Amino acid sequence: MSGPHHAGRWALLAGGALLLGGSGAVLAQNGPQSLLPPGFDKPAGPAPAPTAAAPAPSASRTAPSAAPARPAATSVPVIQQAPGGGPVAAGAAPGPANGQGDDQLLESIDPDLLDQLVESTRPKYDIPPQQQRSLAVVGAATPSNGGMPALSTYYLNGGWVQTLLTRLKGPLVSRWGEILLRRALVSRLATPVGMNGADWAAIRAQLLLRMGEANAARLMVEQVDSGAYTPGLEDAAMSSFLATADPAGLCPIDALTARQRTGWQWDLSRDICAAFTGDGPPAMGRLDRAMRNGSAQKFDILLAQKFAGAAAQGRRAVTIEWKDADTLSDWRLGLAVATGLEPPAELMAKAPPVYRDFLAVAPGVSLNTRAAAADLAAGRGVLSASAMVDLYSQIYAAGQDDSEPSKLATELHDAYTAPDEADRLAAIKAIWRDGGDPAKAYSRRVLTAYAAARVVPSDALASDAGPLIGSMLTAGLDRNAMLWAPHVPLGSAGWAMLALAAPELGQLVSANGLDAFHDDDGSTDRLRSQLLLAGLMGLDRVETGAANDFAKRLDIDMGRASRWSRAIDSAAASGNQTLVTFLAAFGMQGSGWDKMTARNLYHIVSALHRVGLDGEARMIAAEAIARA
Numbered sequence: 001m002s003g004p005h006h007a008g009r010w011a012l013l014a015g016g017a018l019l020l021g022g023s024g025a026v027l028a029q030n031g032p033q034s035l036l037p038p039g040f041d042k043p044a045g046p047a048p049a050p051t052a053a054a055p056a057p058s059a060s061r062t063a064p065s066a067a068p069a070r071p072a073a074t075s076v077p078v079i080q081q082a083p084g085g086g087p088v089a090a091g092a093a094p095g096p097a098n099g100q101g102d103d104q105l106l107e108s109i110d111p112d113l114l115d116q117l118v119e120s121t122r123p124k125y126d127i128p129p130q131q132q133r134s135l136a137v138v139g140a141a142t143p144s145n146g147g148m149p150a151l152s153t154y155y156l157n158g159g160w161v162q163t164l165l166t167r168l169k170g171p172l173v174s175r176w177g178e179i180l181l182r183r184a185l186v187s188r189l190a191t192p193v194g195m196n197g198a199d200w201a202a203i204r205a206q207l208l209l210r211m212g213e214a215n216a217a218r219l220m221v222e223q224v225d226s227g228a229y230t231p232g233l234e235d236a237a238m239s240s241f242l243a244t245a246d247p248a249g250l251c252p253i254d255a256l257t258a259r260q261r262t263g264w265q266w267d268l269s270r271d272i273c274a275a276f277t278g279d280g281p282p283a284m285g286r287l288d289r290a291m292r293n294g295s296a297q298k299f300d301i302l303l304a305q306k307f308a309g310a311a312a313q314g315r316r317a318v319t320i321e322w323k324d325a326d327t328l329s330d331w332r333l334g335l336a337v338a339t340g341l342e343p344p345a346e347l348m349a350k351a352p353p354v355y356r357d358f359l360a361v362a363p364g365v366s367l368n369t370r371a372a373a374a375d376l377a378a379g380r381g382v383l384s385a386s387a388m389v390d391l392y393s394q395i396y397a398a399g400q401d402d403s404e405p406s407k408l409a410t411e412l413h414d415a416y417t418a419p420d421e422a423d424r425l426a427a428i429k430a431i432w433r434d435g436g437d438p439a440k441a442y443s444r445r446v447l448t449a450y451a452a453a454r455v456v457p458s459d460a461l462a463s464d465a466g467p468l469i470g471s472m473l474t475a476g477l478d479r480n481a482m483l484w485a486p487h488v489p490l491g492s493a494g495w496a497m498l499a500l501a502a503p504e505l506g507q508l509v510s511a512n513g514l515d516a517f518h519d520d521d522g523s524t525d526r527l528r529s530q531l532l533l534a535g536l537m538g539l540d541r542v543e544t545g546a547a548n549d550f551a552k553r554l555d556i557d558m559g560r561a562s563r564w565s566r567a568i569d570s571a572a573a574s575g576n577q578t579l580v581t582f583l584a585a586f587g588m589q590g591s592g593w594d595k596m597t598a599r600n601l602y603h604i605v606s607a608l609h610r611v612g613l614d615g616e617a618r619m620i621a622a623e624a625i626a627r628a
Helices: 016-020 102-107 112-122 158-166 175-185 197-210 214-221 233-241 247-255 265-275 280-293 298-309 330-338 344-349 352-358 367-380 386-399 404-417 420-430 436-449 459-474 478-488 493-501 511-519 526-539 545-555 561-572 577-587 598-610 614-627
Strands: none
Touching: 016 214, 016 459, 102 386, 112 367, 158 197, 158 577, 175 214, 175 367, 175 577, 175 614, 197 233, 214 233, 233 265, 233 344, 233 404, 247 265, 247 330, 247 561, 265 280, 265 298, 280 298, 280 420, 280 577, 330 352, 330 577, 352 367, 352 436, 352 526, 367 386, 367 436, 367 577, 386 436, 386 577, 404 526, 420 459, 436 459, 459 478, 459 493, 459 614, 478 614, 493 526, 493 545, 493 614, 511 526, 511 577, 526 614, 561 577, 598 614
């Protein structure tokens, strides 16, 4: 290895290669595990009334305990008093009053009262009251399995939180930012002040859907008992069950809180559920009437008939002609995949990008269709490196053909199993071909993360170190990446990523490293140099004087404040991980890293670092260098 900066290249990361005890072997990140992929060798809370709202704002609000005691169920039966008399004898059947027959008695009752009586007999919930879940704390993940602390949202104003999360609309520039936000959204969190717990689940589920996280969104709506749904959660459930191609999942909601909902989607959903609960012929008849009445578009009703026909007696066959559809919708995508159909490519090309994310994890579509969708979903954070390897392992096991996914599967196989290391590296580089699409290129880096970790670091491969390190860090393999520390030139992209991603740093980065990186920075307006400085400052890994001089050279002012920067700094000062995550995601909205400012990145990385989310802070900072 040669170059003007090699003499001082890794004093700043002294001992980095010794983090693994001096071993030259490439180890997995969290304990011993094989890097060879497969195929390649609730605490129950108090039981509120189903429609009970969250407590109103109060200065004396008491925080919920980690495991609230469940109230004891009464075992004393209530004896219903008969009108005008004593208790009805056990086992006795009520007879006609005053000699009237049943028909005469019914005719004497006001019709509206009769409707109310019939309605009162319908079930209001499908879970015994003593088993119903509390709405005071809603979510799935706890700190023991990666979730955020429950009380981090307890004292937050519900209206403010709702406004913040509903304004998160665009994609995030950072893959690791999306992973962190998903983790926060599915956490078991206290319902904010003044908000209904069901709506708290709905807001998070809708945001997860906008992120392309169909399975996580469904998980959130399922954290609330069916009898406690609000209209907002019903809408989130409709979208979530369609996104996961499971229209029948709506049936408990259709039978309870959404029984009176109007609109063609709810009408068709109730007919589908009737077919699946043994009321097939009448349900199909209602769908036929909907077709005649034009209450919904013909194509949408045909999809409902095809799905319901699989359960109804007679097994009615329905033919779907995609030429009759000019656009895709949640209903069309969900019902199509549920019935074993795949939307044509021309419709997918016009559809929202999140629809491709939904297909990437849909088990009912072909492997090649999932692979095409995964080529973008992985870069966004919807799919992990392990999930990508699992997908291509299935494609490889299915047999080779001339399709692009099959070729990639063969190359991935070679990247792991080729006898010669040069051949393994060549296979990795072949996978990285991207056709000029940055999003697809980064997804391919995700696909090769574990294969990259099996390449033995050496000076001879120093020119390949940057992409290999970037690939490993997509899966969080920071300790594997650190084995390259002695072999990367000072000021190179690999050096910068390791300076940001290293679990521990031997000494602070000096002006020499910053200047060397700046000299080789060919990005527009030296954006990568700006982001490097922001990340190092946020992680407290750069000498103060060197940082100030470099900021002046780049003409940036990290200290300039805005409403958002003051909010995230304040959240960090209070140690609130969840709120910092929400605000960090708000500051990372954009279509690419060219939309990220150094000042925003500095506040994001600094806040995450201060509240104990150091791993995410390091990965986001390093990702900035890999992708800008």
